[in-house]
Amino acid sequence: MITAEQKPIQEIIQYIAPYGRILLVGCNECVTVCAAGGRKEVGLLASALHLNSLKQGKTIDIKEITLERQCDPEYVEELAPYIDGADAVLSMACGCGVQTVAGRYKKSPVFPAVNTRFMGASLGQGVWAERCKGCGDCVLGITGGICPVARCSKHLLNGPCGGTSNGQCEISPDVDCAWRLIWERLKALGMENRYEDLMNAKDWRPGGAGGPGKIIREDLAQ
Amino acid sequence: MNTESRLEKILASGALAVTSECGPPRGARPEKVKEKAALLKDHVDGINVTDNQTAMVRMSSFAAGIIIKQMGLDPIMQMVSRDRNRLAMQSDIIGAYAFGINTMLCLSGDHAKFGDHPMAQGVFDIDSVQMINMVRRMRDEETFQGGAKIDGAPKMFIGAAANPFADPFELRVMRLAKKIKAGVDFIQTQCIFNLDKFEEWMKGVTDRGLDEKVHILAGITPMKSVGMARYMKNKVPGMDIPDAVIKRLEGVSKEQQPEEGIKMAVESIERIKEIKGVHGFHIMAIEWEEKVPQIVEQAGLYPRPKV
Amino acid sequence: MEKFEPEIVAFCCHYCAYTAADMAGSKRISYPSNVKIIRVPCTGKVDAIHLMKALEKGADGVYVAGCLEGDCHFKNGNIRALARVDRVKKVLTELGWEPERVAMVNMSAGMGEKFARTAQEFTETIKKLGPSPGKLTGNGNKVAS
């Protein structure tokens, strides 16, 4: 899942400062799940913006709407009836959503209200951690299901650096050394011998090094 | 003999090799490099030139290495995977080689978080093992990593680091094996203070016969003070400093601590010499290069053989 | 200037705080009439948005009153409420509003005195802070829904 978190509110306020009528758009997908841009956060942000304008002695008109998904044009189309009534759009979706909206409504300024952070997994209520870099060439099959690209601070593919202490990464005792985890898992699986297989320099193209990624399914695309 | 490296020659001769290091200055003053290198001049077989050590910006190891080379000494160019992608690395390697630098050390590098540019994006295009493999293929197969032929391949004597103390410990010998597999020629280890553990590691190395495939240079660091010992124990990742070391330094007065530190370093060398598979020493006198000759002499490693 | 009488909303849980408020009544303990109670089954129901909306609509202060920690009739609703209050405090701080305008308090059903004292103290706090920053400009704000 894509995870995001709300931008500092002052930044948002600055974006929309010149505008009086704001269309505040949430997304009911990833950003809802990671509590950054769902219906509830839309309501809270709207309220916060109201509070701000109250203090500034200004008037602000905020229309709240939450789309099923902001990264699909069909859903984004639902904004059409409201777009002319707004001076600016504030999107609480990930970057994909913001761009889809901006691409569809070219005359309206579209501002992001969240920072898209990473592809993460939920560790429990209210905790998300980065688990995938989208490198486009998954190595999990040989690393015991733990990704060295996403979870090693140095994306090391051939084992831990010399900075591990007590099984934790050198950057912080709160971060597990990915390679310690990989090693433990390989041992548990009886795959210790796999460790010494040399992992060659990675081809980063599928993950974006080869230019903006695009997938076209010939059988599905029209 | 694969290369023109002086270090390779020393090691091939069967003598114990000695290397030390020289951190380039944080500024464009070549004389600083020269001063440091001059201190080591007669006492070592190679001088490591660090690459943005501890993720702080310094003069590039490539440039500092050239300065040292021009002094007629033997630089060992360090290269970390943190700051360069494979293109930059390879171009620097052939450039360095063009200036006569023939020995290098492949590292992953400290994380940018520790340095003065924590906001920097770490590159980590390839890791240190892959770097070793890349340099080896540049040398032996005369091809770039991408597969193209090199017109004038750099014949580098390839080194890498090993930390026998970081955990998981059981992985440490395997990791060495992996580097050997990738094509490393020599290893400089992390500073050794826990000799028992180092012996245990070396036993793992020799049990697998790895000592016959690679030259291991044991890392030695003299402690300047008990404060330094404590700092290294608590703050430097991957360090293993037994309490005995700290106790011993605490046992002497503050003025005597530097002397005691040097004594301990010499004692360590004496003990490590006896360990099967150790082919030399890498003396890292952090900001204390002037003491390297003393250590080398007291440890009976002087004079250095001529090759 | 006319003496400032703040408008205060208290979200009270049915089992403890609301009962405590009744208890204060039956003991005839007086507290400022500024406090108006909205009853909820558990403070765990009080959404951050309710606190924000109350401020938006004109409250000078809002507090959530739940059971004592560990005594929530629904196990931990009051702990969740506290987390939400803290979040709203953070938002207010970022907006340059006084975070003291929202608060979480805890009391048991029998603590009529505590209810009155809390109401008194919170009212004092808000009186010291003065009217809500949203009111100062006198410029009303059309709330779109």
Place this chain on the structure above:
Amino acid sequence: MQKNNSSENALSPDRRVLVIGGGVGGIRAALDLAESRRDVLLIDKSYAIGGLMTQLDRTFPTNNCDLCTVSPYLSQGARERHLEIKPMTSLTKLEGEAGAFSATLVTEPRFIDTDKCTACGECAKQFPEAVRVTPGLDPRAPTCMRYPQATPFAFSIDMAKVTDIAALKKVCRADAILADDTQSKTVIDVASVVLCVGADLFDPAVLDNYGGGKFDNVVTGLEYERIMSASGPFQGNLKRKSDGRRPKKVAWIQCVGSRGINKGDVPYCSGVCCMYALKEAMVTRERFGDDIDTTIFFMDMRTYGKDYELYFNRARDEYKIRMIRSRPHSIVETAETKNLSITYALEDKPVQETEEFDMVVLSTGFRVGEDTKNLAGVLGIDVNPYDFAATHPFNPVLTSKPGVYVCGVIESPKDIPETMVQASAAAAMAVTDLPVIPKDREMDEMFPPERDVRGQDPRIGVFVCDCGFEIGGVLDVNKLLETAKTHPEVAVARAVGYGCSSESMANIEAMIKENNLNRVVIGGCSPRTHETKFQDLLQRVGLNKYLVEIVNLRDQNTWTHMNVPDQAQSKAVKLLNVGIAGVRKNRPLVDHTLPMSQNALVVGGGVTGMTAALKLADQGIKTYIVERAPSLGGLARSIRKTIEGEDVGVFVQGLVEKVAAHDNIQVLTRSIIVDHSGMPGLFKTGIQTGVRMNYMQIDHGVTVLATGAMANRPAQYGLGTCTNVITQLEMDSLLEEDTARIQSMEQVVMIQCVGSREPENPNCSRICCQAAMKNALRIKEISPDTQIFVLYRDMRTYGFQEEYYRKARDLGVKFIRFSLDMRPKVVETDNILAVHTHDFILDSDIEIAADCVVLSTGLIADDETTEDLALMFHLPRTGDNFFLEDHVKLRPVDMAQRGFFLAGTAHSPKTIRESITQAHAAAGRAQTLLAKKEINLGACVAKVDPDKCASCLVCVRVCPFDVPFINAEGVSQIDADKCHGCGVCAGDCPAKAIQLLAYEDDQILAKLDGLFER
């Protein structure tokens, strides 16, 4: 109101229970029986039920308005379909035996058809002399009914006083006058009889020294209540009878007619007067502040009930009520001012003092009335020397005649909570004469089908209750209603007097129907106490019960802001706006139900627990007793004799054997409760049991807490260090085991209130005074020459215990008072004990040599255990760690957490007899819950909108009860019958897909709008 008669026989062929007396006790007993789905007939000789309590102003210790507190029960009485009420009716003959009595009832003519009478009051206005009025102080009463919420709500004519019947008939527009109404006689079959006729109050006119009935400004306690009552002659204004002026100085004189040996006196203590005098004085100070000086003349301050000592302390320390320990000699009226001079002597001063007061209140106690004496004869029950019912030594609700039970004051003087406990106990006993209810009996249908209001625009009715003085005295209700009327959706806005009275309820019902209302706002007291009542009202008129909002104008407004009416008024406007705005968004909701477990769990295997268990088990309820000790019996095992001389050991052994032999009881000794879950009616409790601590889980519908208390052993007065310093409990054993040692004692000193009524344990332990008397008398019996000194602070031998106190004095036991700041000292030198204390009468320090010092140590709560259980069961406790009942006055047995009932010393210190009563009561109350057979889970549950759900799992993770799950459709599902309704999921749902019904976001926001819009 009385139309239930026809249906009742069709419903059940069982015999009925006859409840005689419609005071609070009788109403409680009748309601308990009716709620247990037993048919019951309640008769009262008066023309309206309610008894004494309806005449009181406030009740202690909560100082609630009496009417407000009792009236919900009254009108509930009218509605229960198993309950028939016959006013103006008395029992004239009882034949047969328990289970099959034949009762002859005589009903006096009312001359008014209750079905027709609208209580318009025209007859009373035009023929005041002919319409029955409240007796006593009340020629100036504004109403001729006893009180505004009278049940039945109809007048009554004294035909003997009617001169022109035709004129009277003409006045009545409802054509309700029955000129030829006659006395009627009915004979009915009843299985058992519950007698709760109460007692009369002593008439002080027979005394010649206090001027009762002679001096205008000398009134009885009850008369003072009437004066202070909003429904009283002065509408709640405190006035002197002589000049209508508000008195500046009021005195109370205690024990008038009680605890005396003079002409007209009775020797017993009336038990309630100390508390009611304190209450009256406090309410006076509360209303009039420093304007009125209040003084109480007393002998012993008998605040022995639960938390009553704290009430006393508050009266003295916070309300600054002057307390004078003296029994005044006489009262003299000053002719011109009609002021009153009281002459009294102080304990430590030989001279008489005289002080003038504006008004004197005589605290008069209970007397059995002549009617009641006759009734005892009709019933054939034994009475004690003072004509109170004689009862079983271990069960105060059992009379000498099987099948006839008593409760309340007719058993012995007592206050309302104790009456309520006995009433429930008597009801539980009365059930034993009826067959067990077949398990498959159908439930009763109560309400007509609901009107569908969906899609209709709100038509709101706003009804504001003035609650007598409580609301109307502070707020301008009419102004409030004017504001309400400005809301466009408000169709009706009316004041309804006492909104919870039958009359007002009927009014509201009518207005809802007439105006086709679909939403209702009630402004009155707390929804906590009254919401159900008004929800029922809505259901009676075919509206969904969730279409009402209760606005708390009393508990959270007039009561707290009574001194600032302007602020109260403006807050009331806002609160009402909140209610109106909120109710617009209310939606009809459906309650969810589950079948109830018919098992009971009794925690604690002492006398209380065993008694409750037996009672439940006898009614076919599978009952578990969980006891942590290896055997049953509890604290009673260490008591040998009661004060009446009964052998406790034999009694306890009998109970243990009965319990062990009972098929429906499972005893789990050496058992500890370790976990608890579920809901009222469907609890699950985990227990470690046996020496190996095996774990088991019990399913049960109700829980009776009978965990008891601990004998206090504070390290005071040498207890634990001096061998001859012992507790009363140890003396109790000594008296049975070592008479020789008793005989060897020359002097025994008893010290009262050890570890009680002190800052660290401020309450009175209640039982110690009688324990001391019991042991003192036994010592005297064994060894008449032994000198006994009792050092006390107040002797609290309440009720008939007073007799033992008197007997002890007669036998020469010396009573020496001490105070906390001059407490006795026990000194041991060379194994010889001496007690030093101050004698107030001699005004000097004295020393008493003692062979034995006996400390009256009382009972304290087992803090550790009650805390553990309170945490597991989510139950509240008092400041001194006893369990806290739901309502100290009216629900002394029920806990705030439904399904939990409290009995015995886990509630507060009490005697075995009192514990047993409460055990029966708890069992009875538990049965009323189990009789419902299914659990109403309410409608306040979380509901997921699957279209909005993002399946994020937040609800699954945050629910404290693990109820939500992601269903086969891939969205969150919350089963209504599992949801506890806390709303945590709704508060955290990031997609706002979850709403908590009855507290939906739009409802809460609407309320905020209501608060701020205008």
Place this chain on the structure above:
Amino acid sequence: MSFQAKLTSGEFVVLAEMDTPKGVDISDLVTNVRYLKSRVDAVVIPDLDSGVMHLGALAAGAVMRQQGMEPLIHVCGRDKNRMALQSDLLAAHVLGIHNLMVVKAEEMINGDHPDAKIVDDLDDLGILSMIRSLTTGTDLAGFELRGKPQFTPGIAIPPIVDQADLEKQVADAREKIAAGAAYIVLQPVFDLTFYTQIIDAFTSLNVPVIPSVFLLKNVGMARYISINDPDSRLSEDMIRRIRKARDREAECIAIAGEMIHALKGISRGIKISALGWEDRLPAILDSAGL
């Protein structure tokens, strides 16, 4: 690795006790054991020795096997004579149950069938030698068995009162080891200092010593133990600790976890009794870092 293999190899063994239902609804048993897979080495199933009639250990052991969990069942001589004991053990082997613990039964008077007749045909030593006899292929009457069952029998030591008692128990245990006991399970520990002595004393017998850890559930239970079983040495401090905790249940789990953690260094294994709260076993294991 099997329980038996771990015992011989010297690895730390983790046992969890699970009560069987009084009745036939084994759903909790099955659910709870699922969460323990790969976390404990065997599940200990008490038999009727608790004095309460419930589903027998043999059947529950077979259920464990079905669930892929290794069972360890109690064997006691109070309710069965040598005929029944032998045939049950043969059945056990056939059902895949090879771990036994010979225990002394609770007094019947404290149980739920106080009127039942007590058999007591064989005592603990008798049962151990019976087991040995069966494993060598002969029954107690000397008849040869067709196929030899295999068992790893252990013994449970009753609570130790004092030093003298300790010596006596060690002596008894020595005798039982001679009779074939392969491991020792000790009673629950609440006081580590005293317990260490006990462990040391039994460790001298050269068979693995496995102490028990008991999950307290609340103050009431702790107090009950401290009053009724003073030999447990459950301290006031521990009761106070539970009482002071904000979440008493979590604190009790933490206490059990700490105890296990501490014992890890000084014993060869651990037996955890959750007494009905088997659903909390994973939490205890987490807390202990196992």
